[in-house]
Amino acid sequence: MIDVERALIRFRTKTGHVDAVRDVSLRVAEGEVFGLVGESGSGKSTLLRALAGLVPLAGGDMRIGSDAAQHGPRRDVQIVFQDPYGALHPRFTVDRTLREPLAINGIGDQDARILDALAEVGLGPAFRFRYPHQLSGGQRQRVSIARSLIVEPRVLLLDEPTSALDVSVQAEILNLLRRLHRERKLTMLLVSHNLAVIGFLCQRIAVMRNGEIVEQLDVEAVRSRNVAQEYTRRLLLATEGYTRESGARLEREQGA
Structure with missing residues (x-):
């Protein structure tokens, strides 16, 4: 349903330009829930906005179903933004x-x-x-x-849909999205910095850093911590929250 090939998204600056997304490729099957995870500034929300037609590509190709993604909104692809206070x-x-x-x-x-x-x-x-x-x-x-x-729509894009909400409300919204996916058989692309949220909804994920995808893996690999990249391990550690054990582990890794 979603096919991204070597996407490049570039913004002009006073001193030239910055490539917010570089050489990103991914595929999302029809009816799948796919997660994009990474720290702030990694390019994941920019990629989502490009799929929604809100940001133009500087290079590469995006397709939704059999149609090339177009600049400008389209009915069959809808987006839910992060901030419920600013979105209405x-x-x-x-x-x-x-x-x-x-x-x-x-x-x-x-x-x-x-x-x-x-x-x-x-x-x-x-x-x-x-x-x-x-x-x-x-x-x-x-x-x-x-x-x-x-x-x-056929595709629902979710840009950090729970991060601005209280924890108890987050659970309600996540359960709602899971039910809607099941009942409507929607294809969903979920952006989050929280691997726990990604693990609850998604079947596969891509990890982004500095505008690039550094790793793609099944959610079961995330749950079992069977990941290849050190950056992904650090995201997993951050998701645990700061406990005595995770803090000591981070200190050991930094000292290594």
């Missing part, structure tokens, strides 16, 4: 937020679709005419997910 227009009700993509894409039966979309993400009709400031962070992210799904 503050002066739009939930109803208007969900109605807008239907109008843009010429989709009818809007009232019924809006109610169905809210129900699908666990929000009742009482939320329909609320504004973002009247919603919690988790409820805002549910609305963002509903907005992406209401046009019935």
Whole structure:
């Protein structure tokens, strides 16, 4: 469903240019949940935005299904952003937020679709005419997910969809995404710096560093810590949190 061949994404700077993504290739099968993991600035969100048509390629090729990825939004590829507070227009009700993509894409039966979309993400009709400031962070992210799904995409791109939420709310959103994947048979590409989140949802992952993919592996290899790159091991260690044992292990590795 997703085929990326030697993608290059370049941004101009005052002194020349910077290559945010360099020579990246990956393939995601139809119905698969694929994870992109790496520290901040590794290029994973930039790659996701290119697949969504928000950032142009400077080189290489991207294809969604049988179609070349195009610059500009497309109905069959939708994205859920990291910040549920910034992703929704503050002066739009939930109803208007969900109605807008239907109008843009010429989709009818809007009232019924809006109610169905809210129900699908666990929000009742009482939320329909609320504004973002009247919603919690988790409820805002549910609305963002509903907005992406209401046009019935084939591919859902998820840019750190839980990192701005409380831990208990993160679990709710992850369980929602797992259910939606199962019921809709969506192809999902999930960006995260947290390998625990990736391990919960994904079948395969690619590890990015400095704009390049350094390793691709099955999620079972992550769970068993059967990884080839030292950088991936350090990401696993960071995911554990700072415990006495992990801290001592990091000190030993740094001293080696």
